[in-house]
Amino acid sequence: MPELPEVETARRITESTLVGHALMRVDLRLPKVLRDSPIESTEPLLGATVIGARRRAKVLMVDFSNDLTWMIHLKLAGQWAVFTPDGQRYVAGHPVPSPTGDYPHKSTHATLTFDDGTLLYYSDIRQFGWWRIMPTADVQTSLEAFAHGPEATGELDAVTLGAVMARRGIPIKTLLLDQSFIAGLGNIYVDEVLWRVRVHPATPANAVSTVKRNAILREIPLVMAEGIRQGGAKIVHNVAYPVDGFPAVHGREGEPCLRCGTPIAKLRVGQRGTYICPKCQKETRA
Numbered sequence: 001m002p003e004l005p006e007v008e009t010a011r012r013i014t015e016s017t018l019v020g021h022a023l024m025r026v027d028l029r030l031p032k033v034l035r036d037s038p039i040e041s042t043e044p045l046l047g048a049t050v051i052g053a054r055r056r057a058k059v060l061m062v063d064f065s066n067d068l069t070w071m072i073h074l075k076l077a078g079q080w081a082v083f084t085p086d087g088q089r090y091v092a093g094h095p096v097p098s099p100t101g102d103y104p105h106k107s108t109h110a111t112l113t114f115d116d117g118t119l120l121y122y123s124d125i126r127q128f129g130w131w132r133i134m135p136t137a138d139v140q141t142s143l144e145a146f147a148h149g150p151e152a153t154g155e156l157d158a159v160t161l162g163a164v165m166a167r168r169g170i171p172i173k174t175l176l177l178d179q180s181f182i183a184g185l186g187n188i189y190v191d192e193v194l195w196r197v198r199v200h201p202a203t204p205a206n207a208v209s210t211v212k213r214n215a216i217l218r219e220i221p222l223v224m225a226e227g228i229r230q231g232g233a234k235i236v237h238n239v240a241y242p243v244d245g246f247p248a249v250h251g252r253e254g255e256p257c258l259r260c261g262t263p264i265a266k267l268r269v270g271q272r273g274t275y276i277c278p279k280c281q282k283e284t285r286a
C-alpha cells in the first residue's frame with residue numbers, strides 16, 4: 001500500500017480537481033521529502049497552473065504550465081487528499097489519516113493551496129515517500145532510471161513475460177513484485193492474482209505451468225482494473241474490508257475463502273506477509 005490502483009486514483013483525483021488551477025501556496029513541514037529532488041524547493045511551482053497528471057507504475061507526475069513537473073512517490077504509506085471549495089473530499093492512498101477525520105493530521109507533511117481555494121494534503125505516517133521537482137523535459141530520463149517493466153494495467157506480452165518466468169527459479173510472488181518485470185503490482189494485488197489462478201505464491205516461477213503462467217498474465221490487468229474501479233483496496237491496519245469480494249485474500253487471515261470456505265492463511269514469502277487459501281493454492285516444488 002499504496003499500489004498502482006491507489007496511485008492511479010490519486011492521478012484521477014488530481015486530473016479532475018487540480019488541472020486548470022494555479023498553485024498559490026505550499027506549507028511543507030517535512031523538507032526531507034525533497035531529499036533527492038533536482039530542484040530543491042517548491043518555490044518555482046508557485047503561480048504556475050496544473051496542466052496535467054500522469055502516472056508511470058507507482059510514480060505520480062503533476063505537470064505545471066511553466067514546464068516544471070512535480071514527481072511524487074507515495075511509497076508505503078503516502079496519502080493524497082484533495083478538499084474542494086464545495087466541501088467534497090477526494091482521498092487516495094494509505095487509510096491514515098482517516099479520510100473522514102480532521103486535516104491537517106499530525107502526519108500531514110504538506111498543505112498546498114490552489115487559486116480557487118482547493119487544498120491538497122500530503123500525508124505519510126512512515127515518511128518513506130518522496131517528491132522530485134524537475135523540468136518536464138527531464139521526466140522521461142528520470143523515469144528510465146527506474147527501469148520499469150510493462151504496466152500492470154496494460155495488455156501483457158505473454159510470450160516475452162512467460163519466457164522470463166520459465167527461466168527464473170525464484171518464488172512466483174517475488175518475481176511478480178519485481179517492478180522491472182511488471183510495473184505497478186504490489187503485495188495486495190499479487191496475492192489477489194495468485195488466488196484467482198490457484199497458484200501458491202512460493203511456487204518457483206519456472207515450475208508454474210504454461211497454462212497458469214498465461215492465466216496470471218491475463219488476470220493481472222483485470223485485478224488492476226478492479227482495484228482502480230474501487231479507488232483502491234479497502235485495507236485498514238492490515239485488515240481488508242472487501243467490496244464485491246475484492247480483495248479476496250489479502251488482509252483476510254482466518255476468514256473463509258470466497259471460493260471454498262477454507263480459512264485464509266497468512267505466511268511469509270520473500271519477507272512479505274502473504275495470504276493464501278491453503279486448499280485452492282497448493283505448493284508446487286520445482
Ligand SMILES: [Zn+2]
Binds near residue numbers: 260
Ligand atoms: Zn479456497
